[in-house]
Amino acid sequence: MASVAEIEAALAAVGDPVRADHERRYLKSTRKHYGTGMPAVHRIAKGVGRLDHATLVDLVEALWQRPAFECCAVAVDLLVHRVKTLGPADLPLIERLIRTSGTWALVDNLAGNAVGPIADAHPETGVVLDRWAGDEDFWVRRSALLAHLVPLRRGGGDFARFARYADAMLDEREFFIRKAIGWVLRDAARTRPELVFDWLLPRAARASGVTMREAVKYLTEDQRAAVLAAHRGS
The missing domain is CATH 1.25.10.90 (Leucine-rich Repeat Variant)
Known part of the structure; x- marks a missing residue:
């Protein structure tokens, strides 16, 4: 070594x-x-x-x-x-790394490709993600969102848990939170556009432009038009 x-x-x-x-x-x-x-x-x-x-x-x-x-x-x-x-016992280490990363260039890989697979394989770690989703550190909150990215992209994952986090953070002004919500919605829509559409449409007026630009990429043309109209209030 x-x-x-x-x-x-x-x-x-x-x-x-x-x-x-x-x-x-x-x-x-x-x-x-x-x-x-x-x-x-x-x-x-x-x-x-x-x-x-x-x-x-x-x-x-x-x-x-x-x-x-x-x-x-x-x-x-x-x-x-x-x-x-790795397993649930490694999450305290990863959380410490996230808190001291200070940049998406480290956080996103940790959240998406380390935390995500651990959480997907061990549903009991949802209580950890629940805590992260309410943390004062926006990098930790971002990680709670991005932990869902890969499982949802693959057609699995816990959309209900992600949706709960996203709904609570949807009004935030922090760019990295807005972007993360959009990314996860975008990748979930690759395999389940109807699920994303049904969740996003009634919330479109609350969502930021940053979130919307990502979230609508894999919706159908009609779905995209409806969501963007709701976002504009037209």
């Missing part, structure tokens, strides 16, 4: 200072950036090799303590690649 120092050296070796400066400004990041592209991050994470659960957690914790954004990105990748080995 590669050490933290070896992983960081590999990330730095393929970094690009120009890209690093751009990413730091784009993400409004306070972290150090090497400017390492995500394909290289994925490759380096994959190269870590097989890990038992305890070693995985220790490595993730150690990488998260490093100042570089890319070290955190590798930590997230390690969890996502090994999500089948």
